[in-house]
Amino acid sequence: MQMTLPMQLPDETLYSLLARIAISNGMSGIEIVRRLLGDPNALSSIGCKVDLHHFSIIMDGAYGGVSEIISALTILPIQRRLGEVEDSELALVGEGKRRLSLDALVFGRDRGLKWKICHECMKEDVATYGVAYWHRSHQITSTICCSKHGEYLRSFALPRRELHEQFLLPHNVTHKISPDAFVIQTDNLGIYAEFSLLAKEALNDTGLPASTMAIHRVFKTSLMELGFLARREDICKRSTFLRELGLNERAYNFLLDHVGVRSPRQFLYGIADNRPVLPFSRLMLVHWLFGSWKVFKQRCQWQDVLDQPGNGHGATTNEEQNSSRLDEVRHIHRQACLEYKSSCERPTRLGFTRTAQLSARWLLQNDRQWLDEEIPVLSHRNDQKKLFD
Numbered sequence: 001m002q003m004t005l006p007m008q009l010p011d012e013t014l015y016s017l018l019a020r021i022a023i024s025n026g027m028s029g030i031e032i033v034r035r036l037l038g039d040p041n042a043l044s045s046i047g048c049k050v051d052l053h054h055f056s057i058i059m060d061g062a063y064g065g066v067s068e069i070i071s072a073l074t075i076l077p078i079q080r081r082l083g084e085v086e087d088s089e090l091a092l093v094g095e096g097k098r099r100l101s102l103d104a105l106v107f108g109r110d111r112g113l114k115w116k117i118c119h120e121c122m123k124e125d126v127a128t129y130g131v132a133y134w135h136r137s138h139q140i141t142s143t144i145c146c147s148k149h150g151e152y153l154r155s156f157a158l159p160r161r162e163l164h165e166q167f168l169l170p171h172n173v174t175h176k177i178s179p180d181a182f183v184i185q186t187d188n189l190g191i192y193a194e195f196s197l198l199a200k201e202a203l204n205d206t207g208l209p210a211s212t213m214a215i216h217r218v219f220k221t222s223l224m225e226l227g228f229l230a231r232r233e234d235i236c237k238r239s240t241f242l243r244e245l246g247l248n249e250r251a252y253n254f255l256l257d258h259v260g261v262r263s264p265r266q267f268l269y270g271i272a273d274n275r276p277v278l279p280f281s282r283l284m285l286v287h288w289l290f291g292s293w294k295v296f297k298q299r300c301q302w303q304d305v306l307d308q309p310g311n312g313h314g315a316t317t318n319e320e321q322n323s324s325r326l327d328e329v330r331h332i333h334r335q336a337c338l339e340y341k342s343s344c345e346r347p348t349r350l351g352f353t354r355t356a357q358l359s360a361r362w363l364l365q366n367d368r369q370w371l372d373e374e375i376p377v378l379s380h381r382n383d384q385k386k387l388f389d
């Protein structure tokens with residue numbers, strides 16, 4: 001099959017590359033997926049089941065081997081680094097034994113897709129490459145503004161019917177976007193820019209990821225240490241959560257809406273239970289708990305080292321490790337409380353909170369009875385508002 005193969009562009013999605021292959025060769029969407037993606041009975045472009053092994057063979061190395069295709073054109077690498085997918089799953093995808101839908105490879109999910117573009121990127125892409133294309137980093141659900149230009153991305157849904165029939169590029173759809181299709185929140189732009197940069201950093205990370213088990217454990221223990229996770233494995237629901245994160249409610253709700261998180265409990269899907277993870281929701285946790293991708297990554301790498309047999313953890317079960325870790329953390333916070341008590345004549349709950357905010361919050365969430373006995377609440381005043389009902 002003689003085909004014209006366009007050059008793969010920086011930060012391009014697999015969908016976008018396929019759209020340009022279709023245009024270069026005058027092929028319909030269905031023709032592309034049936035011939036190139038190994039789904040001979042496909043009835044939908046966006047929903048077809050992709051055989052990446054087949055695609056890499058048909059392309060004859062034009063876009064690298066299957067692992068290069070996965071790394072550069074899909075969002076699977078970032079999902080792997082967040083512990084959302086296992087190495088074994090990636091291996092099956094690479095061998096063509098597990099076929100994900102095209103939308104899952106681009107957006108991490110197959111429903112409620114929000115397509116996003118940056119007008120500045122579009123202008124630059126046209127000037128540099130002669131075409132505006134879909135950027136991979138823009139499609140991450142927690143990415144609300146462009147990490148390069150700092151501008152809000154235009155976000156919109158596209159009719160499923162059109163997506164079934166053909167591949168669309170940004171210039172096919174921009175006329176459909178009304179100027180008020182996106183709510184502008186200029187006051188929170190700085191917060192959103194941080195999330196965009198974090199996603200880009202995670203996406204471009206080329207280092208060897210830590211094991212999924214280590215990643216899950218790091219999320220869990222960090223939530224526990226900061227007092228956000230009670231023993232019953234539920235995230236705390238008080239306004240302290242929001243205050244500590246330094247986010248205002250509007251920014252927070254806007255981000256949650258984009259990621260599809262309705263309750264903070266959903267951050268623990270796939271970590272505390274076997275429910276399917278909400279793609280990229282853990283990026284929000286990385287930002288809140290570690291502040292940067294580098295710190296999170298280092299924590300995961302250390303956890304991998306600690307988990308090696310012979311490092312004192314290998315012989316114990318996960319439950320035993322978690323329990324002993326909890327005892328250690330409880331001891332540290334109790335000590336902080338006792339030190340505060342011995343340092344002043346009239347210890348109060350407020351004074352303790354001001355002196356050791358982290359410990360006060362942790363004890364309140366996880367060891368309340370002990371705290372009430374050590375520093376009883378004198379006036380019964382509860383001015384905290386519930387963040388989540």
Ligand SMILES: [Zn+2]
Binds near residue numbers: 118119120122146149
């Ligand atoms: Zn841009």
